[in-house]
Structures are given as structure tokens and as C-alpha cells.
Amino acid sequence: MSKPDKKSRDAEKVARRRQSLTQAAITVIARKGLPGVTLADVAREAGCGYGLVSFHFETKDRLLLAALDALVEEYRAAWHARSDAHDDAAAKLAALIDLDLGSDVTDDRHIAVWTAFWAETSRNADYRARFSELNRAYLARLEPLISALAQKEPPAADYRLVAGGLSAIFDGLWIESQVGDGQGKTDWTRARAICWAYLRAFFPKSFGTETSQRP
Incomplete structure (x- = not known):
């Protein structure tokens, strides 16, 4: 069986990261409700930097919809x-x-x-x-x-x-x-x-x- 090419591996990595961020968002929403959620909250919950959350979702609205x-x-x-x-x-x-x-x-x-x-x-x-x-x-x-x-x-x-x-x-x-x-x-x-x-x-x-x- 051939190994996935770099493009496929990169796509899988992005998908896993987005999934981890949406799950972190769900945890934060459960704790704070929608109005209280910030990208910084989600970054802390996911154990990553604010910039990574912003890179994947750009805005809070997009992150919430993804969640x-x-x-x-x-x-x-x-x-x-x-x-x-x-x-x-x-x-x-x-x-x-x-x-x-x-x-x-x-x-x-x-x-x-x-x-x-x-x-x-x-x-x-x-x-x-x-x-x-x-x-x-x-x-x-x-x-x-x-x-x-x-x-x-x-x-x-x-x-x-x-x-x-x-x-x-x-x-x-x-x-x-x-x-x-x-x-x-x-x-x-x-x-x-x-x-x-x-x-x-x-x-x-x-x-x-x-x-x-x-x-």
C-alpha cells in the first residue's frame, strides 16, 4: 500500500487540528455560554496559541458555526x-x-x-x-x-x-x-x-x- 502524499498528510493534519479546536470550543461553550466565548478561551482550552485558532477560523462566528x-x-x-x-x-x-x-x-x-x-x-x-x-x-x-x-x-x-x-x-x-x-x-x-x-x-x-x- 502506498503512503499518503504530503498534500494528503497536510490535509489530514489540518482536519485533526480543526476538530480539536471545535471540541475545545464546545467545552468552553458548555462552561461559559455563547456570549462569553472568545478565541483566546478556545486557544487556552486547546493548549495552543491564539494565532492558530485565528488562522483556522478567522472569526468567533466561524468557529461557533463550525462547533x-x-x-x-x-x-x-x-x-x-x-x-x-x-x-x-x-x-x-x-x-x-x-x-x-x-x-x-x-x-x-x-x-x-x-x-x-x-x-x-x-x-x-x-x-x-x-x-x-x-x-x-x-x-x-x-x-x-x-x-x-x-x-x-x-x-x-x-x-x-x-x-x-x-x-x-x-x-x-x-x-x-x-x-x-x-x-x-x-x-x-x-x-x-x-x-x-x-x-x-x-x-x-x-x-x-x-x-x-x-x-
């Missing part, structure tokens, strides 16, 4: 991997619930950053576009699964409404995790149980008493 894009891609890859690992619609939904509520890509740190970006969507068209596209893609993932369950257990509501409701519950639980009860620790087991109770109301055979202890 959001990194979150989106990490999340999308995780949901594909989790749901694609199963054939059964109920198992796929269970995997998505586990992903959305307490996994390594939706822990308190990540959700703090998602919430920070959410808060700016009314003022930032780029953030709003990212969230709109992600929401459409997520519903496109949920609706066929809910539809498959509806073939076996026709729910009282349209399957698209059921999917939209589940998506809204996820959003609400994410926000609740940031305000919570002031204890500083999210009860993700309870959060997952809420989603199971919602699905059980529509699909008792798939999410009924025999699986009620799953969360």
Missing part, C-alpha cells in the same frame, strides 16, 4: 449507528431514546451547548437553518418507525403526530435537564421512562407492561 456543525454531524452519525443496529421498529425507537437521553453525545455537557445555540436561533439565520434541517431529518427518521408500529397497532392519532409528539418530548426533556431541580445531576432514567410511557399509550403491545422496566 455547531460538529455537534450536528456527531449526533447524526450516532443516531444512524444506534438505530441501524436493529431491525425491529420498536428496538430502533428504544435505541434512539437511549441515545437522546443520557448517552455520550447527549450528556449534560452536550445539551448545554445545544441549548446555547437554540437560544440564538431567532437571531442567527445560520443556526436556525441547521436546526430546521436537523429537525426535518430527525422526523424523517422517526416517522417510518412510528408508521411501522402503527401497521401492527393502529394508534388513535395519526402516526406523524405521534412522531412529532415524541420529538417534542425529547426537546422538552433536554431543556428540563438544564434547569432541573437544582441538584446538578439529570435523572436520565426518569426521562427515558417518560418516553416509554408516551409510546406505551399508543403502542401497548410494543411498549407494554412486559417491557416497562426497559429504561
Whole structure:
């Protein structure tokens, strides 16, 4: 196998550096929120000089958008991997619930950053576009699964409404995790149980008493 040429090696080095800087930005955003982030903060977190951050991203706005894009891609890859690992619609939904509520890509740190970006969507068209596209893609993932369950257990509501409701519950639980009860620790087991109770109301055979202890 031939070795990568210098151009390829340089491109990989740049990609790794940008990734490390966006991850540092995510850590800083989780700690300080969007308004408090500076390029100097990110440089300190990444253990590099200010000039290197400025070289790769030029402005704070570009760095923040890159951080959001990194979150989106990490999340999308995780949901594909989790749901694609199963054939059964109920198992796929269970995997998505586990992903959305307490996994390594939706822990308190990540959700703090998602919430920070959410808060700016009314003022930032780029953030709003990212969230709109992600929401459409997520519903496109949920609706066929809910539809498959509806073939076996026709729910009282349209399957698209059921999917939209589940998506809204996820959003609400994410926000609740940031305000919570002031204890500083999210009860993700309870959060997952809420989603199971919602699905059980529509699909008792798939999410009924025999699986009620799953969360």
C-alpha cells in the first residue's frame, strides 16, 4: 500500500487540528455560554496559541458555526449507528431514546451547548437553518418507525403526530435537564421512562407492561 502524499498528510493534519479546536470550543461553550466565548478561551482550552485558532477560523462566528456543525454531524452519525443496529421498529425507537437521553453525545455537557445555540436561533439565520434541517431529518427518521408500529397497532392519532409528539418530548426533556431541580445531576432514567410511557399509550403491545422496566 502506498503512503499518503504530503498534500494528503497536510490535509489530514489540518482536519485533526480543526476538530480539536471545535471540541475545545464546545467545552468552553458548555462552561461559559455563547456570549462569553472568545478565541483566546478556545486557544487556552486547546493548549495552543491564539494565532492558530485565528488562522483556522478567522472569526468567533466561524468557529461557533463550525462547533455547531460538529455537534450536528456527531449526533447524526450516532443516531444512524444506534438505530441501524436493529431491525425491529420498536428496538430502533428504544435505541434512539437511549441515545437522546443520557448517552455520550447527549450528556449534560452536550445539551448545554445545544441549548446555547437554540437560544440564538431567532437571531442567527445560520443556526436556525441547521436546526430546521436537523429537525426535518430527525422526523424523517422517526416517522417510518412510528408508521411501522402503527401497521401492527393502529394508534388513535395519526402516526406523524405521534412522531412529532415524541420529538417534542425529547426537546422538552433536554431543556428540563438544564434547569432541573437544582441538584446538578439529570435523572436520565426518569426521562427515558417518560418516553416509554408516551409510546406505551399508543403502542401497548410494543411498549407494554412486559417491557416497562426497559429504561
